[in-house]
Amino acid sequence: MIGAAGHCISRFIPDLPPAAAADVPEGEADSAATIVMISDIASFSPIAAVQFMQPDGWMVVGLPANFYAQIDRHVVSGTLLGESADVRFTPRAFDWSYGDGTSALVGTAGGAWQSLGLAEFDPTATSHVYTAEGTYVIDLTVLYTAEYRWAGGPWTPIAGHVELPANPLVAQATSDAVTVLVDRDCTRGPTGPGC
Known part of the structure; x- marks a missing residue:
């Protein structure tokens, strides 16, 4: 796999199934067939995910804070081994580091x-x-599998994956959360306290 800085990294990723072998009709495979490696697509960079959290920018100690990302499968065009090609990146695993050692x-x-x-x-x-209360930096790294194609041909999977960090979040954990009771539904009285 290739990290964001282009360095080779090795670790076990349980959520990523092994890449399927390319379908080559019987009799058409030869020893000169091109094999594309994950390092060959280093010039094709996937789009970085955007990370969000709820509540936005803060957490209540002892209650779940919700983290999520927005990223979809996408295609990047460029030159692969001297030929015009497309590389399709699919986000397959999301590695959150919550800033508290977990x-x-x-x-x-x-x-x-x-x-x-x-x-x-x-x-x-x-x-x-x-x-515990405090200020935390939440990091997310997205792991993408990749496929390539030349001239609009069929997609061929590439063994391995590419890692790319998303935007970091900085948030404050507090145990001083205050709830406010209101005398009516906030949809009927949106300017009331707590709405």
Whole structure:
């Protein structure tokens, strides 16, 4: 695999299935066939994910803070081994470092509580509970699998993966959260206290 700085990195990634072998019709394979390695696509850079959190910029000690990313499969065009080519990057794993010495490697980008049909502070596959007050830097590295094609031909998988960091988040964990009771629904009285 190739890291963001172009250095080779090695680690076990449980959420990434091995790349499938390219389909080569019987009798058409020869010893001169081109094999594209992950290092060959170093000039093709995937789009970086954008990381978000809820609540935005702060956490309540003892309650889940929700982290999620936005990134989709995408194609980058360029020159591969001297030929015009496309490389398709698919985000396959998300490696969160929560800034308190813990991390999580998951196979989902997560989502906002509302989009997941959850209430605020419900746990998610990408949430984290902080146990101490303080300021934390939350880092996310996205692991992409890659495929290539020449001249609009079929996609061929490349063994390995590419890692790219998302934007870091800086957030404050506090245990001084205050709740406010209101006398009506905030949709009916959106200017009321706590709305």
